[in-house]
Amino acid sequence: MSSRSCDLVDDIYLISADNPHSISNFFSNNEQNHSNSISVAASCDSNSASTRTRNDSNSPASARGDSSFTTTRALNDSNSSSSDHYTAEQLKNYLFKKNPNYRLLKNDSTKSLSAWWRAFGFIFNLNENKEFEQIPGFISCLKCFQTFRYGFKSGTKHFVEHANKCFPLATKIADVAGTNELKCSQWKLEQVGVQRKMQLTPKDQHQLKELCAKWVCCDMRPFTIVEDDGLQRLANMFIKIGSQYGLVDAKNVIPSRHTVGRAVHEIADQIRDKIKEELIEPLRAKAVTIAPDFWQSKYSQQSYLGLNITYVDINNKFKSIDLFCRPFNGIKSYDLILDFLNIHLAEFGISLTDVNIITDRGANFLKAFAKYDLICCFGHRLNNVLKVCFFYQQTKKKKKNNQASSKDNTCSTAKSTPPTNSARVEKDELSSSSDSSLSDDEENQRENYVTEQSSLVILRRRKKSSTTQSAQKMVVEDIPPEAKQVLLVLKQAKKLVKYVKLTGMNQEIKDNGGVTLLQATAVRWLSLSNLLESLIKSFKIVRKLLFDKEKQSLITDLNLQCLKQLCLILKPFKQIMISVQTGNSPSLYLVSMFYITLKDILQSFDTVKEYINEHIEDIDGHDSLFNIDKDDDLEHELPGIKWFRERLLTLVNEMIVLDVRQVAATLLHPRYRSLKKVPDHVKDQCYKHVRQQVWQFREKAEAEQENQKNLSEPPQKKQKKEKNMLSRFESGNFSEETVDRTGSGDESDEYDYQIKKGDELDRYLLFEFDKSKKEAEPLEFWKNHSDKFPFLSQYARSILSIPATTTNVEREFSSAGFILNERRTSLQSNKLDEMLLIRSVEKQLH
Structure with a gap:
């Protein structure tokens, strides 16, 4: 790569020697300090990103993360044939004159992009099928429509310069001493805390890139580590130290691992004290909710009980904190759960009588919180509706029974062997309290238990009838043939995706313009919908690759029309589950509206299509997966799909009790x-x-x-009143009489x-x-x-x-699994608890 100079904006701000000052901002009511910290971090992130050249996010292959654009990988100038039909000036004129056959869309990749992408987008033209298709090899400015060639060899310097021209950064502080040139003299203390624009020499820039590359390779770190906010703040701290003390050795500055470990413990203790203090008023107002759940590390097999709290503080700000994630040993019985929670919640001054409680429908949690006003997770319930609808429990039991019978045939001593806990371990890894694998009878017992014992007003009481029993207890053998055909298509789709993953075909699919095929997991919400969507998007490519490998038998039985219609039925469930999973703002008010919406949508196939057209379409006016109005596969509902849609409606009515x-x-x-x-x-x-x-x-x-009043004033001596036989005729306050006269109707x-x-x-x-x-x-x-x-x-x-x-506590476990990876199995459990607590607070602060 040619050496060149680039603009580097160094964001230097004061960092207190006692770092917990930044933590106190999270619990303080000073919103100005909070907004300033966010703006500083944001400017640091955007400016540092603009100086990095040709990183992963700059490459055309990763510039767009949206799988609907299948031509993104063909952006190389030398290899793109369609780009030869256009020139940059032609495309600029088309966009400037607002030609209806051409569109400019912003890069909406979910991956981290360089700062200069804020000014550019991709160009699309209307093809023969009346669909907009990306023109590879070009990008245009979103403001002035200036068009550039974009490929693997195009470089990024002119992109950065044009982005700074049309879309200058929002906050730029005046240069220190009125110059942009790098000065070797030490800064004065009053200069620290301002942004300073400098121009690195090509030599320094090249050396900086080499150090980052060698760091990533030698220490086996991800490329995205250079974009971490923590690294940016740490680098700014080093620059501040260098400006004050001159050239110093980093070994004399960076603390040891033991020092960092002790600092983690000290910061966690300070956060706990501040949380306890801040929760005093919300607990008094019962504006605190706890969400407990179990998780198990797949490496150490250690079980943990984690708990997230959400609360509304005295200023009506919604906050969420991962309060703890601590080892839980022994049987997960309701009495041990209560003892564990009472002990660890007391550390924060929390009593179960002062909080709201939300959990999944695990039998141990339901019994533990029976005397409290427990509320159940809406997301888990929707997921259970889908599992019951598609007979997941029955197929899982059948598979286990087959495995057990085969073991009995091969080993006669298996009966005397005590059962292992491997099945429980696998289940507890993602879903803790046995909610995901209980039978229908246990589900009904739990629901009846809650309905009868809860002091809440229940909106609907399910009536026992033969219809109700048959809907949830129906077995696969009793369903009609057209419904069985849908189950066979689902089974074949899962088999195909499993084969693709085992053989490593996903990379071939992506190289040919497709998307990665995703597997479905019973304990993960939305996974079935994600499997169907990925398979439909890459269906033609997968079929071609399988034919080349002479494995066409895996896809010949797959009915694409059935896959599309089934995916269509599941789309509303996916949208609703995504909407209710927000963790940093109120979401309970959505439940009743989504419940009514589901019942209305599932009334007919036309209402499903109408809802998707109105609420789930892309802003371009067409669905990214398929065009509902013009797709012949979606014109008439298949009999098997109709049966499952009606079954979903029945189960929603039966299983969801608001x-x-x-x-x-x-x-x-x-x-x-x-x-x-x-x-x-x-x-x-x-x-x-x-x-x-x-x-x-x-x-x-x-x-x-x-x-x-009694504490501030001494009690007055009671005087004996004389009885008056005419007291019943005396007049009282007018307001009291008015209430007595008008209150009967209320x-x-x-x-x-x-x-x-x-x-x-x-x-x-x-x-x-x-x-x-x-x-x-x-x-x-x-x-x-x-x-x-x-x-x-x-x-x-x-x-x-x-x-x-309970999405927040599930996300806490996701972070715990990332921390306790295969390389960190010896990490102390108390350090995991402290790291998760600090992370949840710092994440909201920055």
């Missing part, structure tokens, strides 16, 4: 407070529940106020209190506000109107702190 708090969360979102499409009797139960909670908050506030049939007409809930339902403003967001709304609705806003804080799913 919690009243899920409807109350929707009610307390100002945008959806009218509860449209919710039945009237459900609204009435929700209103009663909310009024009861408001009344409890009011009673609690009055009791606290009375206690404060008396609660369920609770021993009266609801005044025009209470907080009524006034909230009639309140007018501008939906276009930011205050339409629920937490912002209740923060701005807490004076108008003092007790309703407190309950809103509590209910909106509950997430719709």
Whole structure:
């Protein structure tokens, strides 16, 4: 590569010697400090990315991560034949004159891209099939439409210069001492904390690139390590030290591993103290939710109980923290779970009576939290609906029985051998509490247990009928032939994907313009939908490769029309699961609306297509997978697909029982407070529940106020009152009489209190506000109107702190698995707990 100079913007900012100062920003209420830290990190990341040349994200092969663009790999100038039909000036004129046959789309790759990509996009033209196809070998400016040739040998210097011209960085601080040239003299202390634009010499630039390349290769680090925010902040700290002390040896600056380990422990302790202090007020308002779950390391076979908390602080800010992930030894029984949680939660001043609880439907968790108002994960329930629909449990049992019988035939002593825990280990690795592998009978027992024992108002009680029993207990042998054909297609698709993975064909598929085929795993949400989508996108390429390998038998029985229609049915489930998995904002209010949406969508095949056209299409006006309106395979619903769609609708009605708090969360979102499409009797139960909670908050506030009054004032001596036989004729307060006269119409049939007409809930339902403003967001709304609705806003804080799913704790386990990899099996368990805690706090801070 030719040596050349480039602009390097060094982001230098003060870092306190006691690093925990940055941690305190997470728990402080100073939003200015928080926004400044984010902007500094963002500018550092973007500026450093602009100086790196020809890294992985600059290469055409990885410039776009979107699998729908299958021609991205053919961007080399010398190898692209279609690019010879155009010149850069021609394409610029087409775009500038807004020719309808040409489009310019921004690079929407999910991979990390260099900063100069902010100014450029790819060019597409309308092909013979009336579909937009990428023109390889060119990129154009999104602002002025200046077009450049782009390939493996094009370089990036002119891209960086043009990006800085049309899309200058948002924040640039004036150069120190009015010059851009590098100075060898030491900086003054007042100069530290500003950005300084410098021009590296070709020699320094080349040396820097070589050091990074050798570091990545020799220490076996990923290429993306040079883009880590932590590395950027560490490098800025080194620059600050060099500016103050001159040329120093890095060995004298970088602490040892033991020192870093002790620092991790100290920082974790400081964070725990700050969390305990910050949780005092949210716990009093019951605006804290815990999500416990089990996880097991596949290398050490050690089980862990992890717990994530979500809470709404006193400023109505939603926060999520991975509180702990600690070893759990012994049987995962409900009593041991309770003892474990009580011990470790006490460290943070948390009692189970002061928090909301959300878990999956594991029998041990259900029994452990039976006396608490437990709420179950909506994502797990949807996943169970899909597994029951496609008979996953029955096929899994059948497979296990076949394996067991074969073992009995080959080894007569197998009966006397104690069963191993290998099956349990495999299950617990991703789904802890046996929710994913229980029988239908156990599912029904758990649901009935919750329904009968819970103190919550249940919106619907399932009626026992032959229809209900047959839907969930139906066996594969009883389904019609057209439905069996769909199951055979699914089985063959899984077999094909497994073969592709074992033989390493995925790379060949990608080289020919396809996408990687993804496997389906029962304990992972959305995996079946991802398998179908990847197979449909690469179907023609896979078929050609298999024919070349004389393995066409793997794909000849696959019905592409059946795959497309099945994928279409699963698309709404995929969109809903993705939507409810948000972890850093309220999501419980989505559950009731998505439940009603699913029931409406599954009514017919046309409603499914209509919903996808309106809500899941790409911004270009056509679905990236297939064109619903023009695809003949989607015109008429296959009989087998119709049977499974109707079965899905039945299972959604039977298996999903909404919690009243899920409807109350929707009610307390100002945008959806009218509860449209919710039945009237459900609204009435929700209103009663909310009024009861408001009344409890009011009673609690009055009791606290009375206690404060008694503590501040000495009790007055009671005087004996004279009995007056005419006292019943005396006049009272006018307001009390008005309440007595008008209160009969608002008396609660369920609770021993009266609801005044025009209470907080009524006034909230009639309140007018501008939906276009930011205050339409629920937490912002209740923060701005807490004076108008003092007790309703407190309950809103509590209910909106509950997430719709246990996704946060699942993500904690994903991070734990990344930390405890094959090379770090000897890491102490307390260090894992501390690292996850620090990471969750720092991730939100930066």
